[in-house]
Amino acid sequence: MLDEVDLEQLKSSLCCGKLMKDPDTLEKYSRDMGGFYRMPSAVAVAECVEDVSRVMRFCNERRIPVTAWGAGSSLTGAVVSDSLILDLSRLDKILKIDATNYYVHVEAGVVLENLNKELEKHGFFFPPDPASSFICTVGGAVAEGSGGLRCVKYGTVKDWVLALKVVLADGSVVVVGEPLAKNRAGYNLVQLFVGSEGTLGVIVEAWLKIAPLPDVALRRVYAVFDSWVDAGNTILEVRRSRIVPRMLEFFDNVGIEAANKLHGVLLPYGEAMLLIDVEEYRGNELPTLINILKKNKAREIRVAESEEEADKLLQIRATMYLAINALSKARIIEDVCVPIDRIIDYLAKVKELSQKYGLTIAMNGHAGDGNIHPSILYDPDNPEEVVKANEVVDELIRYSTDIGGTITGEHGVGLQKMRHLSYQLSLHNGPQVLGLMKGLKKLFDPNNILNPGKYLD
Amino acid sequence: MLDEVDLEQLKSSLCCGKLMKDPDTLEKYSRDMGGFYRMPSAVAVAECVEDVSRVMRFCNERRIPVTAWGAGSSLTGAVVSDSLILDLSRLDKILKIDATNYYVHVEAGVVLENLNKELEKHGFFFPPDPASSFICTVGGAVAEGSGGLRCVKYGTVKDWVLALKVVLADGSVVVVGEPLAKNRAGYNLVQLFVGSEGTLGVIVEAWLKIAPLPDVALRRVYAVFDSWVDAGNTILEVRRSRIVPRMLEFFDNVGIEAANKLHGVLLPYGEAMLLIDVEEYRGNELPTLINILKKNKAREIRVAESEEEADKLLQIRATMYLAINALSKARIIEDVCVPIDRIIDYLAKVKELSQKYGLTIAMNGHAGDGNIHPSILYDPDNPEEVVKANEVVDELIRYSTDIGGTITGEHGVGLQKMRHLSYQLSLHNGPQVLGLMKGLKKLFDPNNILNPGKYLD
Numbered sequence: 001m002l003d004e005v006d007l008e009q010l011k012s013s014l015c016c017g018k019l020m021k022d023p024d025t026l027e028k029y030s031r032d033m034g035g036f037y038r039m040p041s042a043v044a045v046a047e048c049v050e051d052v053s054r055v056m057r058f059c060n061e062r063r064i065p066v067t068a069w070g071a072g073s074s075l076t077g078a079v080v081s082d083s084l085i086l087d088l089s090r091l092d093k094i095l096k097i098d099a100t101n102y103y104v105h106v107e108a109g110v111v112l113e114n115l116n117k118e119l120e121k122h123g124f125f126f127p128p129d130p131a132s133s134f135i136c137t138v139g140g141a142v143a144e145g146s147g148g149l150r151c152v153k154y155g156t157v158k159d160w161v162l163a164l165k166v167v168l169a170d171g172s173v174v175v176v177g178e179p180l181a182k183n184r185a186g187y188n189l190v191q192l193f194v195g196s197e198g199t200l201g202v203i204v205e206a207w208l209k210i211a212p213l214p215d216v217a218l219r220r221v222y223a224v225f226d227s228w229v230d231a232g233n234t235i236l237e238v239r240r241s242r243i244v245p246r247m248l249e250f251f252d253n254v255g256i257e258a259a260n261k262l263h264g265v266l267l268p269y270g271e272a273m274l275l276i277d278v279e280e281y282r283g284n285e286l287p288t289l290i291n292i293l294k295k296n297k298a299r300e301i302r303v304a305e306s307e308e309e310a311d312k313l314l315q316i317r318a319t320m321y322l323a324i325n326a327l328s329k330a331r332i333i334e335d336v337c338v339p340i341d342r343i344i345d346y347l348a349k350v351k352e353l354s355q356k357y358g359l360t361i362a363m364n365g366h367a368g369d370g371n372i373h374p375s376i377l378y379d380p381d382n383p384e385e386v387v388k389a390n391e392v393v394d395e396l397i398r399y400s401t402d403i404g405g406t407i408t409g410e411h412g413v414g415l416q417k418m419r420h421l422s423y424q425l426s427l428h429n430g431p432q433v434l435g436l437m438k439g440l441k442k443l444f445d446p447n448n449i450l451n452p453g454k455y456l457d
Numbered sequence: 458m459l460d461e462v463d464l465e466q467l468k469s470s471l472c473c474g475k476l477m478k479d480p481d482t483l484e485k486y487s488r489d490m491g492g493f494y495r496m497p498s499a500v501a502v503a504e505c506v507e508d509v510s511r512v513m514r515f516c517n518e519r520r521i522p523v524t525a526w527g528a529g530s531s532l533t534g535a536v537v538s539d540s541l542i543l544d545l546s547r548l549d550k551i552l553k554i555d556a557t558n559y560y561v562h563v564e565a566g567v568v569l570e571n572l573n574k575e576l577e578k579h580g581f582f583f584p585p586d587p588a589s590s591f592i593c594t595v596g597g598a599v600a601e602g603s604g605g606l607r608c609v610k611y612g613t614v615k616d617w618v619l620a621l622k623v624v625l626a627d628g629s630v631v632v633v634g635e636p637l638a639k640n641r642a643g644y645n646l647v648q649l650f651v652g653s654e655g656t657l658g659v660i661v662e663a664w665l666k667i668a669p670l671p672d673v674a675l676r677r678v679y680a681v682f683d684s685w686v687d688a689g690n691t692i693l694e695v696r697r698s699r700i701v702p703r704m705l706e707f708f709d710n711v712g713i714e715a716a717n718k719l720h721g722v723l724l725p726y727g728e729a730m731l732l733i734d735v736e737e738y739r740g741n742e743l744p745t746l747i748n749i750l751k752k753n754k755a756r757e758i759r760v761a762e763s764e765e766e767a768d769k770l771l772q773i774r775a776t777m778y779l780a781i782n783a784l785s786k787a788r789i790i791e792d793v794c795v796p797i798d799r800i801i802d803y804l805a806k807v808k809e810l811s812q813k814y815g816l817t818i819a820m821n822g823h824a825g826d827g828n829i830h831p832s833i834l835y836d837p838d839n840p841e842e843v844v845k846a847n848e849v850v851d852e853l854i855r856y857s858t859d860i861g862g863t864i865t866g867e868h869g870v871g872l873q874k875m876r877h878l879s880y881q882l883s884l885h886n887g888p889q890v891l892g893l894m895k896g897l898k899k900l901f902d903p904n905n906i907l908n909p910g911k912y913l914d
Contacts, residue, residue, distance in 0.1 A: 212699035
């Protein structure tokens, strides 16, 4: 799609960025964290907003597809492309931390963890914390509408975006939203871009809400169960008790064993484990939680006694991804999210599918949101297992949407779930909704050059 | 636009609702709470979603404008029309309170105050609290994206909507969003309808997030200042101290006097007053606040000692609207919202305009959001004052947008601010943004029958 002449012209039209097409670079940009693969024709690395605008104008005129790239940490193929990759990671400046209006103004390439380190100095934080915070960029997190551990209390990225600077398909630079506590001027275009996965425009700057760091201590609790049903009932009872924990995570026996192997620690063995943060000031939260755990037959309940112990537990959670990766040559990470009151049925369905297909499925994730991620382990060199793994995904997604859940809680659609997206929309929303979404895409990107072949396409 | 034949046909097409056009009914629906006036041709009162669908299908085929109506509590003319009013207030059922998934599923006509009374029985609440909560409906609050007193801590209505059932312009019934803690399936259409003021579809049901009632007591503080500059500095310092109050309201001397007159109470006289809620568990919040107040020369600082005293103060705030109304034959309520760090400049500008035009301008509202409402008092029988009042509005809006504020924080655009909306969009957002918004309108309502002549029109 990009011939040599195009490339030369594009290169000379850049303001300060560079264009690359050597095999090593192309290889580096060919794969995301979910293992999705497309070999790009070239990579443009933007150094300023003007670069992004020129790339878009150039590509729009010539109908060349463009896929924006932050850190490549998508799990669904949202950032891979066989055409042009537009890397925004060099736009990495924190432009303003506003401690009166409670927002931060940043460029799209700022890494979330770096942002939080800087905010901490001012007594603030940006609550959504995707597991990939150590590399993922603001632009990516906004384009994906990402979630994370703390989202059970604070909501996901979508709840923290005030305004965006966006380069539209034709290269024009606009701002949507306002960096204000309140704004009702016109339709909410901000939330169209959040979660649009680079299909409506290229996000180059963001004004994000920030929150004062909580001035109360956390108590981090873990509990191990002999039965995942008891763990499931605990999740339900925590919700019904109206405790709002800052974290409520679930792991099954596969995860516990994998973590013990990776870290050389000795998490007590059990069928399931919960990791829960409650705030200390709420006099009754910790005792209420302990009562619920006991009532639901938690075998071992432990409240972390030191900051080190608490940090260690969080680290185990944060690296669960790697621990499970080490168990198998390949795996599919699922992201369905179900109504929380159906969580036991959902866990049972996963057990059933694991038995039916003879595949190990590790379960870990955000129990308090109904968003426990199944990891379907398989051998990619065994064609039968590959087929089975994909059948598990299909059954799981069908089941989850049939009980009122969604195909994706926080990872998005990308290449992975295009088919499933239409299934969910037609089942839950009505046939006109997909049409309206396609109309939106056409309005913002009439030539279909923004990350085509994904999402609704 | 609606002739007798149309009316007869529309009447017979209704499922269980009724159609009215007697003069008393028309008169009743001709005016909103902001005093905007249009005499409708007829009023259809829906009794079920099917009625709404049939009305829309009928009107779409015949290009008859339809304006949805909840309680008529708009302050900007968003609900008045010279064509057909579609009253949704009879769709007033609470369909489900889900204490595990933390949402409530309601019909559009449910009154916010009634919803909160019901939720309280289950230990929950719906945080956004427009001053009109005692009459305003869920559908109206969502269509307006309303704010309120508690929004300084909890955000506005937009932050609490999970999903909506909407009747589109052609009569088809769709659901947008999912009643789930997390959902990333497709573009966020929910937030397009929030704040769209009935121009994209008719909201008939909503799934709203709810929150557990806080289990900590409030301390309600009021403080009176001899200088509004000191009150302004207090607002800034509260923000910078990273206290997040549950309420942070400002009144000026006009409001204090009006309240004393209405309630026969004796609020101490001063140039400005702040009313602030802090939560008791945060050991340091109350003493920090008192220190800030003292440092900024608050003359009288009082922490409400009883629930009655606290309730009385809130009642004074809630009825400030009526108290100020009683001072003058007419007034314009403004809704600009400015960056919080510009609040002193903004107050100074209002003082300047009041002197320049010789009109009383009462200031009261949500100081913690930068959204203090000016009430411009004038005599509607004095043509010169009418002109002046409108000039004040224009200057104020121009000033606020020029310093980075918005024309509307929570009341919306309606008839009142169409001109100002384009000003703000072209100043802050770029010329393409208005075009995209118009494209959205065309996509959802190709025949322009949904509340036309307002908003972007």
